Amino acid sequence: MKNKIKQFTCFLAITCFMFSCHDDLDQSPIDPDSFTEEDVFVNASEARSALAKLYASLALTGQQGPAGNPDITEIDEGFSQFSRMLFNLNELTTDHAVVGWGDAGLPDLHGLYWSAGNDFTGAMYLRLAQEVSFCNSFIDNASQLTDPEVASYIAEARFLRAFAYYNLIDFYANVPLATQISTELPSQSDRPELFNFVETELLEIQDDLPSSNEYGRVDQVAAWALLSRLYLNAEVWIGTPRYTDCVTYSNNVINSGYSINTNDVNGNGTAYDELFLADNNTNGAQDEFIFTLNFDGVQSQTYGGSTFLVHAAIGGSMDASLFGVNGGWGGNRTTSALVEKFEMGTIDIDELNNDLGGTLSNWGLVGDATENAWDGPDMEMYETSPNQYSLYANLTAGDFKFRFDEDWGNNYGDNELDGSLEAGGGNIPIPADGPYLITLDLDNLTYSITEVTASGDMRAMFYTDGQNLEIESIGQFSDGYAITKFKNVTSTGGPGNDSNGEFVDTDLPVIRLAEIYLNYAEATLRGGGGDTGLAVDKINELRTRAYGGPSGNITSSDLTLDFVLDERSRELYWEGQRRTDLIRYDYFTSGNYLWPWKGNQPNGTSVGSFRNIFPIPTNSISTNPNLQQNPGY
Incomplete structure (x- = not known):
């Protein structure tokens, strides 16, 4: 099944566009002002093939593999991949990560001093805007077909467009809302309008999406899960709490057919690590994954995705062969703030x-x-x-x-x-x-x-040999513990598909059931009317897996908002959600919570609250005079 969906996802991305695009679609800026692709699909089979490009646009970066003929120009192609940008914007800007590379604009992210011309904040804007563009073209053209199965394809495209706009709301707040192909420059929308659009789309398509789908494609539960996320952030984004709705849709997901992986294939005492191995499409982890980006070291090569997460975290005395790759890039580590969230013990x-x-x-x-x-x-x-x-x-x-x-x-x-x-x-x-x-x-x-990690909580996946806990110099790989969470080896120790060890097979969960458990708990504590006992049970389900038994379980008296935030950190680190979580708690820019090198200071400092959102790229504003820059930039 993994090979089927990867062939489905990569067919267009690697060989050709199924869209006939206007001359400057593949030039920068490619943003919500440039939606003019046109193509006429002759049947459902061709529409299904075109749908592949919508998934591939989030996983890959161009038309011929890891480099060459990119979707987005004027930035290194590997840098522009969606989940790599998600790491840079939502993890590197927080207590979860630092990077030792000095690429222009990259140190600015962890230091929280980026400008409107930052290449990385701009690349995410273009990537998401392009996804909207592709989805709009697909929806317009596929709507002309009468084949009954096309309705579910269109629902998938509408989900992916809603997912792109969810991220645009989160990162940039105020962007054009474009749902039709047009040569007119759109006006700028605000967060409430965009929020209402995403909510309405997901509610309308939930019954058009299949109740289950092939691995790597979204189903009805994915719509509920994204609604859970949307409602959890509503108070920050639109000023109106929607925690009751978060509880409702989290409950829908919890009661669906997805389940927490408990299949400890490698026998190391926990089934958590199986979620991030090269066979996570078949080792049991797939039952927990609601929405994934699929990767294969041969069929879908990119210098983003899991290839980036594995290679970039290897350096110092680490043996890259144990991670199933041919070498490390010596970049990403974590701060002591993450390490200290885990209960350390003995083996x-x-x-x-x-x-x-x-x-x-x-x-x-x-x-x-x-x-x-x-x-x-x-x-x-x-x-x-x-x-x-x-x-x-x-x-x-x-x-x-x-x-x-x-x-x-x-x-x-x-x-x-x-x-x-x-x-x-x-x-x-x-x-x-x-x-x-x-x-x-x-x-x-x-x-x-x-x-075997010397920790009661086996989610603490750190490499410490030769590494310093505290960071004196961000550019020195030995400063900061390395993260060993993602590997290109199977649960039984086998290698990935790329015999050269360059590209990684590990799929990346964008939404998984564990997150929804935590959404439910937080929304319940924030007044959403959920069952506290159920929230405790679901968190204990995660902690039982983490500890290999009930020794880490909690009671209702332990369940506080700060505990849930820390548990999100322990469960979801490096999965692209930390900045959004910290903003929801008013911890991201304020002095209420400091971590090493926050605000570019060794002990951390507060920064301006305007940095809770990123700037609209300068070149996009110059292209469309209808756009106004976000405050502070």
Whole structure:
């Protein structure tokens, strides 16, 4: 199914436009003033193919893969990809992330001192505006067809247009509302008008969307989930609380067929990490994903998306091969503010091995990474099922191999370090001291190495070896803990599809069920009339997964607004929501909450509240005299 939807998504994006566009559509600025594409679809099959471009515009950046013939010019093509821009605007501007690169305009984001000419705030505006443009063209042309299935295609396009406008409201507040192809320059709309448009669209299409859809395409539940988000932010955006509506539509999602992933495939004690691995379309995580951007290292290559999230977070002493890629870009880390939100604990190796439920076997680990070095005796593994072996072990930086009955006549190593074993093969490296889960699959001759985080909350996925908790210099990768949340390896330790390790397979959840649980809890606490007991139960469902058991569960007395905000941070970090959350709590620009390097100060400082929204790009204003710049810019 993943390959089907990826072929569906990438067919147009990589090979051709299905739209006949006017001469300057592919020039900058491509914004809501430029909606004039035209095409006539002859049947439902062609309309379905054209629909692919609407999804692909959020995942990819042009017509021929990672670079060349871009949708948006005048910015590096990889920079312009939607989820990479979402990270830059909604994570890099917060306590969740810093980046060591000095590209013009990039340090301004974490320092909260960007201008109206910032390339990155401008790129997101153009990307979203282009998505609206493509959707308008599709809706206009597909509406001429009478095939019954086209109605659901149009509903999908209207959802994607509403999603684009949701983000435009969030980031820029006041943008043109254009729903028809026209050569007229549109006037500027305000947040209430845009909010009403998105709300009306989602309410109207909810019954036209399928009750379920193929993986990677939106369904009826996606409309409810986006309404949940919209209503949660209504008080900030339009001055009117809509928390009761947030509770209602969150409830609709909670009672739908989606479910929290509890499938701990790699046996590391939590099913949280499976959400961000290369096989998250099949390992159980897909049951939690409501709206995803799909990536494949061969079929849909981009320097944004999960390729960016994996590569950019690797540097210092980190071994890129353990993340399934060919190297790190040495950029993104986090601040101590995120690290300190997690409850740190210790790893009880004996208890973890007892929980495996297996019996000690004659297969073991041998090498200078093990407690007895190459001379042995071996560290014996537990047979958890026929020909399946696991062991939690404290290992040191070095190498190991798998050996049977301490006999060098029967041993396995890995010549290519690709997760596949060969008899008498090469040594397998352990990059740093620490606790690990090692698995061995003799049926398929594969293995996996998973670092076990020394934390009660296993969502705390940090690399600390050689890294400083506090940041003295943002440009120094060793300042700030690295994030290991996203990987290009499967749940069983296998590699991604790109044999060169350059491009990543991991799909990115744009909306997942866990977020809706947290929306429900927050809206309930803000007076939305929800059930506090249900809110506690749903948060405990997330925390039980995070802790590998009930040890982190809370009671109703623990459930406060600040607790929910911190829980959103622990659950959703680097998924593109943090800035929006902080604004809702009046923490983003004010002095009510400071983090390292907020306002470009080591200990953090407040900044002007006008920075709660980004500027309209200067070139867009020069193109359309109907536009006025947002206050403060």
